Every structure is written in C-alpha cells, then in structure tokens.
Amino acid sequence: MAIKNKKKILITGVAGFIGFSLARSLIKSKNYYVVGIDNLNTYYTKKLKVKRLDLLKNKNFKFYKIDLLEKDKIHNLFKKHKFNTVFNFAAQAGVRYSFKNPKSYTDANIIGFINLIETLKTFKVDKFFFASSSSIYGDSKPFPKKENSEVNPINLYSLSKLSNEQFAQSMSKLINTKMIGLRFFTIYGPWGRPDMMILKYLISAYKSLSFPLFNNGNHFRDFTYIDDAVQICHSLIKIKIKKKFDIFNICSSKPVLITRVLKEINKYSKKPLIKKKARDKADVYKTYGDNKKILNFLKYKVEFTNHNQGVKKTCEWFLKNKKIFN
Numbered sequence: 001m002a003i004k005n006k007k008k009i010l011i012t013g014v015a016g017f018i019g020f021s022l023a024r025s026l027i028k029s030k031n032y033y034v035v036g037i038d039n040l041n042t043y044y045t046k047k048l049k050v051k052r053l054d055l056l057k058n059k060n061f062k063f064y065k066i067d068l069l070e071k072d073k074i075h076n077l078f079k080k081h082k083f084n085t086v087f088n089f090a091a092q093a094g095v096r097y098s099f100k101n102p103k104s105y106t107d108a109n110i111i112g113f114i115n116l117i118e119t120l121k122t123f124k125v126d127k128f129f130f131a132s133s134s135s136i137y138g139d140s141k142p143f144p145k146k147e148n149s150e151v152n153p154i155n156l157y158s159l160s161k162l163s164n165e166q167f168a169q170s171m172s173k174l175i176n177t178k179m180i181g182l183r184f185f186t187i188y189g190p191w192g193r194p195d196m197m198i199l200k201y202l203i204s205a206y207k208s209l210s211f212p213l214f215n216n217g218n219h220f221r222d223f224t225y226i227d228d229a230v231q232i233c234h235s236l237i238k239i240k241i242k243k244k245f246d247i248f249n250i251c252s253s254k255p256v257l258i259t260r261v262l263k264e265i266n267k268y269s270k271k272p273l274i275k276k277k278a279r280d281k282a283d284v285y286k287t288y289g290d291n292k293k294i295l296n297f298l299k300y301k302v303e304f305t306n307h308n309q310g311v312k313k314t315c316e317w318f319l320k321n322k323k324i325f326n
C-alpha cells in the first residue's frame with residue numbers, strides 16, 4: 001500500500017518503553033505509517049533506547065530526534081506529515097526522581113505538552129492520545145479507582161500528569177481534535193523500563209548490586225502487561241470516538257503485592273542483595289484501578305495477562321538480552 005493511503009500516526013517518546021512497543025506492533029500492519037520522535041535522554045541507559053529504535057527499522061517507520069521543547073521542529077514535522085492520530089508518550093517518568101530533578105518534569109511534561117497541544121491548533125489531527133498516570137489518584141480510598149474518583153497527586157510527576165489532563169480538557173473546547181487521556185497503571189514486560197521494579201530487581205541480581213526494597217515490599221501495584229496496553233491503544237485508533245475529551249484507566253484491575261512479584265521473579269533469576277529502606281515519600285501504598293470504562297467503550301473483553309505469565313515472559317526476555325545492561 002502506498003504511504004499516502006496509510007493512516008499516519010505520530011508517537012512521541014518512541015524510544016521509550018510504551019512508545020516503542022506500540023510502534024513495533026503498528027508497523028507490522030500495512031495500514032499504518034508511524035513517525036516517531038524522542039530526545040533520547042539519559043534518564044536510563046541510552047543503549048536500551050537505541051536498541052529499541054534498531055528494532056523499528058522498517059519501511060513503515062521514520063524516526064526524528066526531536067525534543068518536545070523544539071516547537072519549530074514539531075511544527076515542521078506536522079506540516080510535513082499530516083498525522084491522523086498522535087500518541088504523546090514523551091515525558092519525564094518516575095515518581096521518586098521528581099524530588100531530585102523537578103525541572104525535567106516541568107520541561108518535558110508541562111512545557112513540552114503545551115507545545116504539542118499548541119501545534120494541534122494549526123493542523124487537523126483526528127485523535128490525540130496522551131499518557132496520564134495512575135499516580136494522580138494518590139493514596140486516597142476507596143478502591144478500585146474509577147476515572148471519576150477523587151484525585152490527589154502527591155508528587156510533581158503526578159501533578160504534571162493531572163495538569164496535562166486539565167489543559168487538554170480545556171483546549172478540547174477550542175480545538176477540533178478528540179483528546180483522550182490514558183491513565184496507565186504500572187506497565188511492565190519485555191523491553192521495559194530499568195528504573196521500574198521488575199527490571200531493576202533483575203539488573204541488580206545480574207550485576208551483583210543491592211536492590212533497595214522500600215517499606216519491606218508492602219505495596220500493591222496494579223501490574224498491567226505491555227501487550228494488553230498496546231492492544232487497547234490499537235483498538236482506540238480504530239474505534240469511532242464521539243466525545244471531544246475523555247479519560248480512561250488502562251489497568252488489569254488486579255493489584256499484586258510487591259513481595260509476591262519478587263518471589264515470582266526468584267523462580268527465574270538469582271536473588272540480589274536486598275537493602276531494606278523506609279517507605280519513600282513519593283510512593284503511594286496501593287494502585288488499583290477499575291477498567292470497566294475502557295472495556296465497555298471498546299465493546300470487547302480484553303483477556304489481561306496474569307502477573308505470573310507476564311513476569312515469566314519479562315524474565316525470559318531479560319535473560320536473553322541482559323547484555324544491554326552491561
């Protein structure tokens with residue numbers, strides 16, 4: 001199929017975990033042409049980002065090294081490509097790091113996000129999906145969290161995500177693009193993030209480093225397998241969206257205790273030295289989302305991967321690819 005007949009999709013943060021995983025899945029189909037941008041920052045090892053981009057070498061994919069702060073370059077990119085759909089996954093992720101380097105959050109997550117939305121004023125884009133986060137719910141009860149539950153961001157990362165939602169909602173009244181926020185809950189799997197628990201534990205074991213275990217691992221996370229999140233994004237591209245603005249939880253709705261996940265990893269890997277740490281002020285005790293809204297909207301049943309299967313696949317991937325982390 002000629003490129004001009006394919007659906008053109010922009011993915012920002014395409015060298016990152018979720019952006020890469022979605023791009024890799026979309027370019028397998030002859031219906032999509034994916035343009036990806038990323039600033040390839042060194043928040044975690046650039047080697048992993050470069051390796052992910054390597055896997056995307058395909059005639060249905062084009063990469064540009066662009067920072068969301070480079071407004072003119074973004075403008076020119078939209079002018080050149082006439083995107084049908086945009087996924088904004090570029091961001092400074094991580095909750096604990098927001099106390100160390102707050103400016104990286106205001107730059108990428110707030111100014112960068114505004115730059116992107118400003119571009120939508122000029123160019124006609126059908127759908128704009130952007131990554132929000134489960135962390136905006138904070139520690140308030142009751143569970144599971146619904147999209148209309150109270151929000152209570154307890155760090156700059158979650159505050160930046162909540163501000164994205166609010167800004168998108170207000171701009172959706174002025175711009176003719178459907179704006180959809182995706183509140184991701186602990187996405188994990190092969191090619192995942194080395195700053196997140198599962199890979200961090202595996203890397204610590206591999207490199208004989210100590211693994212910081214906060215609050216004795218007494219936290220619950222609604223672990224959501226990457227392929228399930230990608231499948232949902234795929235469906236959202238195809239489905240007709242009527243509302244100008246909406247928000248969806250993207251979660252398996254099955255919270256698991258951290259210590260249980262660590263026990264599961266131990267079946268496949270040697271154990272790292274555990275360094276017990278007090279509960280971190282950036283961490284919430286539990287994340288547990290309600291996923292009925294997205295499932296009803298998509299009108300099909302997503303068979304979420306259970307955490308045992310997901311952890312197994314992640315560990316197997318790591319054991320094959322651990323040299324990336326040397």
Ligand SMILES: NC(=O)c1ccc[n+]([C@@H]2O[C@H](COP(=O)([O-])OP(=O)(O)OC[C@H]3O[C@@H](n4cnc5c(N)ncnc54)[C@H](O)[C@@H]3O)[C@@H](O)[C@H]2O)c1
Pocket residue numbers: 012013014015016017018019037038039040041049066067068069088089090091092093094107108112131132133134183184185186187188193
């Ligand atoms: N992985 C999760 O569990 C999770 C949970 C909730 C929300 N999210 C959100 O989903 C999105 C994707 O997360 P991820 O896990 O893939 O993170 P990631 O860190 O792997 O990917 C983000 C990518 O964005 C790039 N980037 C950062 N700032 C940029 C900028 N100013 N301009 C261009 N590129 C920039 C980074 O280089 C990185 O490759 C993020 O917005 C994140 O906050 C992720």
